[in-house]
Amino acid sequence: MQLSDLSPLMARRQDGGLSFAHFRADPALVSLQWPDDVLEQFLFDHGDNAAFVHDYGGIDLLQVTWRLETIPASDFVGMPTGATDAGCIENYAADPVYWVNVRPPEVGRHWEDHGTWLRPPLLIDQRLLDPADSGLQVLEGRTRVGVLRGRLREQLRVAPHHQAWVGRL
Known part of the structure; x- marks a missing residue:
């Protein structure tokens, strides 16, 4: 799983004002098993930031x-x-x-x-x-x-x- 695979979730977050509680409960993120603080700072806050996607888009998130x-x-x-x-x-x-x-x-x-x-x-x-x-x-x-x-x-x-x-x- 890479950042680009989370594009639909990021779009829902932007379009509907998705709260972090609903974001972290999304089935797409269940397999990550990351601490909430990491999910929030990395994916919720910056998962669709162009600079982040450029710099970190190649990382297999499941391997971290x-x-x-x-x-x-x-x-x-x-x-x-x-x-x-x-x-x-x-x-x-x-x-x-x-x-x-x-x-x-x-x-x-x-x-x-x-x-x-x-x-x-x-x-x-x-x-x-x-x-x-x-x-x-x-x-x-x-x-x-x-x-x-x-x-x-x-x-x-x-x-x-x-x-x-x-x-x-």
Whole structure:
């Protein structure tokens, strides 16, 4: 199953204002057995986004297993994102205070209190895109990772480790 196979579901989501509860209950998604947070951030929020389809449309979604993992802050410093969004993480990193301040207040409080994001981003093993590659790539959460990089650069509070959903073969 690839993103293009979910086009009818994505069209229903757009046309009828399909809620996430109804979206996740769709028979097309039952076989994925992904955590709700991953389903929502990846497929519900971005499953028909042209950039996502371009970058991740070749992935066999049934082959991906998601786990919440703890990742060192330093691993996020050079972590890439999809080719169509190259450079966007650096744009967010340029002004991390701004990107936190335009979010709900609890986001900023969480950064100040815990030195991390409120909601774990999605990362994928690059071997899902090219078996010859290695390492992790930011799938969703480019703003969050940009804020982390910017906070590190500006020597603002950053926890040494961060939770992220990681998709692997």
